[in-house]
Amino acid sequence: MKSIHEQARDIPVAAEVDILVAGAGPAGIGAAIGAAKAGNKRVMLIEKCNSLGGMATSGMMSHWVGVTGSPEVAAIQERCRKLLNTQEAGSGWLFTIHHEVLKYVLAEYMEELGVTVQYHTIVSDVIAEQGALRGVITESKSGREAILAKAVIDASGDGDVAARAGAGFTVGRDGDHACQPATLMFRVGGVDYSRAIFPGSFETQVQVPAGEIQALARQTLPAPAGHTLLYRTWIPGEVCVNMTNVTGIDGTDARSLSRAETVCRKQMPLIVDFLRRYAPGYENCYPVASAEVVGIRETRHFHTNYTLNEDDIVEGRLFADWISTGNAFNFDIHNIEGAGLDKHGAQKHFKAKGRYSVPYGCCVPKALDGLLLAGRCIGGTHKAHSNFRAMPICLGIGQGAGAAAAVAIASGNVLREVDITAVQSELMRQGVPDHN
Ligand SMILES: Cc1cc2nc3c(=O)[nH]c(=O)nc-3n(C[C@H](O)[C@H](O)[C@H](O)COP(=O)(O)OP(=O)(O)OC[C@H]3O[C@@H](n4cnc5c(N)ncnc54)[C@H](O)[C@@H]3O)c2cc1C
Incomplete structure (x- = not known):
């Protein structure tokens, strides 16, 4: 350089x-x-x-x-x-x-x-x-x-x-020094809590009218996104979404971090669309806010x-x-x-x-x-x-x-x-x- x-x-x-x-x-x-x-x-x-x-x-x-x-x-x-x-x-x-x-x-x-x-x-x-x-x-x-x-x-x-x-x-x-993937957390609003699903771990499977939600996410979302993790918040109708996913990121490199932000941000509207189509209670959801920084796990x-x-x-x-x-x-x-x-x-x-x-x-x-x-x-x-x-x-x-x-x-x-x-x-x- x-x-x-x-x-x-x-x-x-x-x-x-x-x-x-x-x-x-x-x-x-x-x-x-x-x-x-x-x-x-x-x-x-x-x-x-x-x-x-x-x-x-x-x-x-x-x-x-x-x-x-x-x-x-x-x-x-x-x-x-x-x-x-x-x-x-x-x-x-x-x-x-x-x-x-x-x-x-x-x-x-x-x-x-x-x-x-x-x-x-x-x-x-x-x-x-x-x-x-x-x-x-x-x-x-x-x-x-x-x-x-x-x-x-x-x-x-x-x-x-x-x-x-x-x-x-x-x-x-x-061995290969690969790190855990990165995720940009975001919240959606407009969720009907009385019917909403909250799969909180990868091993939680939830049947929805179109099939099983983790399988549907794998089939529908662009890889490396493809799992469904949704969490209740304190704010009525708002849900915390842990579903953007980007692999091969070096969290100590500004250019790699920038790629992580870009990839995750592009996944966000697709995830919102997925939730509207398949997740009960999320039919009218919309993005409310995203994290100030992409989440680096490792x-x-x-x-x-x-x-x-x-x-x-x-x-x-x-x-x-x-x-x-x-x-x-x-x-x-x-x-x-x-x-x-x-x-x-x-x-x-x-x-x-x-x-x-x-x-x-x-x-x-x-x-x-x-x-x-x-x-x-x-x-x-x-x-x-x-x-x-x-x-x-x-x-x-x-x-x-x-x-x-x-x-x-x-x-x-x-x-x-x-x-x-x-x-x-x-x-x-x-x-x-x-x-x-
Ligand atoms: C997407 C994702 C989901 C997660 N989910 C959960 C969960 O649900 N529950 C849970 O308990 N844990 C969760 N974790 C793990 C957890 O958030 C982190 O492992 C934990 O926050 C690490 O704590 P820390 O204080 O070591 O680092 P951090 O929380 O990363 O804090 C480091 C701080 O240092 C600041 N900083 C960094 N570099 C500098 C610098 N050079 N100069 C000044 N300031 C600097 C940063 O801005 C930040 O505020 C998750 C992590 C990720 C990425």
Whole structure:
């Protein structure tokens, strides 16, 4: 590729903080909570979009799935329930998201905790000295700036910060490095809820007058679209649609991301037409809104002190260096070549011996200090990732990483040498159980 030489220049230091969290998705929110509740007064959250929540809000996600031992997910859901003035909408395993309410709730919570939030800002590079991060470089309307931090938590989903810092990683599944497909979520309105169908998983089959809905989608929609996933929302007559599908996307490449947005947007009217023709209750549906960003399920898996694997999850392991406990979900691997579930995935038929923990080792990059990973970019196999990528679990991991950073700073330890017993005591004080 042709290149130009960028001149070196001095840039302003916009802030000096203790803990800098890059990305305000479930993991970043968890990290800010864990750090602030551990008593750290200078926590800063940098987010490239205009709201908190990541995929839950900017990605227009339908619902929180899976569970974690952290009480924070339930607390956030309870705040949403209060604002929605309801006791309904499920809890624990399945909680429907009201995107606008969640944005508000998270912003309010961060303010209460004294976390400084900066939106419209992308972390574009790192400041590193002798194998340790000292801060990050940001790009925004304010230009190129530096933020110095004693600890950086990479909760960007893709691990942008760790990648810039030179941390090692693999992409996607072993062998061909293919990643799970991407989806642009959208909502339709005008749905008659009294007759509407809500197939919530690939393994859910629903008979409609013209046949079985998953089979009809495979026959009718242009590949790689071809499955039917529809979810209730809080808004009368509106349904969240998880049916656009694009394969072969690299979520860390701007051109590939642009292709994902284009392909999914072209599928949207065809999906609306499909729903009108075949799905009872959807005869008069119309598009209402689409996500701010295409949903990327999988990109980098970092080389960390421990790599979480599928056996750890199925066996329900409790690690000695746990920083998140009580986690449970299925192996949600979407078909990497087309529509539906991958042959290695298991949703309805998933079986585990119990809940599992996530060890601190999964958050600590090999051979790099001053940085922790949180959320879907921690060290894990492709299959394990399909489970821990669930939003409640990412939030719990973030909380653990945030608390660990705060404890390390308070005791003057480098991150990788933090006293894990002290971190666990702090997490228990925050309500995280010491067992699965
Ligand atoms: C289509 C789709 C459907 C899904 N369905 C569900 C579901 O129903 N329920 C569920 O629980 N999970 C679901 N998931 C999984 C879940 O949404 C994600 O795995 C989870 O949100 C990951 O959390 P995270 O905090 O690690 O990353 P994200 O939620 O992706 O958050 C990362 C945040 O970092 C910001 N960011 C990224 N790069 C930078 C940067 N360089 N500088 C500054 N900010 C940056 C992003 O804007 C974002 O806000 C789904 C995922 C997809 C893609």
